[in-house]
Amino acid sequence: MQKPIAEFWYGVEACDHKIVRLREIWADPYLAGNIWLVRGSKRDLIIDRRTGIVSPRPVIDAIVDKPIIAVACACYYDHAGGLHFFSERGCHRLDADKIANPTLESSVVSTYVEESMLNALPYDGFEIKSYQMRGAPPTICFDDGDIIDLGDRHLEGLHVPGVTPGSMVLWEAATGSLFTCDTLYDDPVRGREFASDDSITLLESLKRIRKLPMKTVFPGHYQCYQCFGRDQMDEIIDRILHSMATV
Template sequence: MTSLPIAESWFEMKRIGDDVTLLWEPHVVPLMRCNIWHVRGRDRDLMIDTGMGVASLREAAVNLLDKKITAVATHTHIDHVGGHHEFDDNLVHELEADDLRAPRDRGTLRLAEMNPAYVESLRRAGYELDSDLITALPYEGYDIDAYELKGAVVTEIVTEGDIVDLGDRHFEVLHLPGHSPGSIGLWEEATGTLFSGDAIYDGPLLDEIEGADIEVYVRTMKRLRELPVRVVHAGHDPSFGRERLVELADAYLARRG
């Protein structure tokens, strides 16, 4: 039995600039609360990651969806691809395309159903995790135990160096493995903007979970450290600039390199 309050709204959003809007799920615990980035282009828009899929992202973002939109999976962890099934066009790295089509794990919102070793690794990394993964229900009658990660149609498979063309904006795909095998970033050299997914963010980085590889992550971090970024819009936590990027990369390399 779940005695959680009903959320007034499941998503919140904030306009970051003329072409970028941040959406997030305030009633998802911080560990799983990913940044969802809507990027407007002339010919198509991007929805970079889609959150947990507890409630409809398409319905929440309806005022943003006025042209063709591609949902990008920076990687296929549950907190980033829960809403991809709502979109007709989905982009993912070749190493994780099968996971987006058919998730290996249905997922859960219940702490008690999570692998204890996995939970302990999250706590060691610095996350507090002592309750279920949501702190409210999206609507009256929502069944937390019926939650399930759904597969999505994959329409665009990318790899290192591919270009994601929005007409007036062009993002280069950077393959940034370490957190997961097919983690990608989208790099716009013209503006110095990087959408980094979970390759780097301003919080405890996870490199001891299933699919992670510390040795590979070290190489990715060295690469990121040299990138001439102006702003990083990451998969979690606040955006940051080059100085903070270098600090975060150096801290990781000091610990793991």
């Protein structure tokens, strides 16, 4: 059966602390997740660009009236796939080459992208089998502890390898906000294996995250809620630690 053509590709929702969530509403939230827009006084920050099947720029440009920096917190297609739509773009240096020169394997397109991931098509004639992540050489490479300055607010990039060698989370101490990409999210499918490049390293990264005095987690995936707090974060981490310990 022919899938419908989507009239709108992105949903937009306002969150606390001048944060906006965009999501690809016709894609499986496990295979394409959240885009977080953090509003600053001098420039705005886009965290993860998702698949890039449809450009988010028309939606973002309707909201934003200042310079934008776009940051990918992992090198996979569902976080860096739309990075090429932005002129100022960054990632951790250990993921830089895979973002600049993605393959079907390094971007995990060959593992996850399939017909069933879309409930509608972005335009007539689109074929998911033709999709591949476009290379986007970063203009900024981050190391652990580097600060992203938005003017009136500052986010710290924390290197949390495990999912990918260059995985990052972004931490805003002033608001207790933590943007976790693939490193931490609440998968409603219990028992599904948590994807990792290095499970031992990921466990240490989760323990590091747990020490932060966070108030709100803005996760990389799922739309049943925008974000969650400390208690839910601890429960998710306990679940992941338990599942990996029993493998």
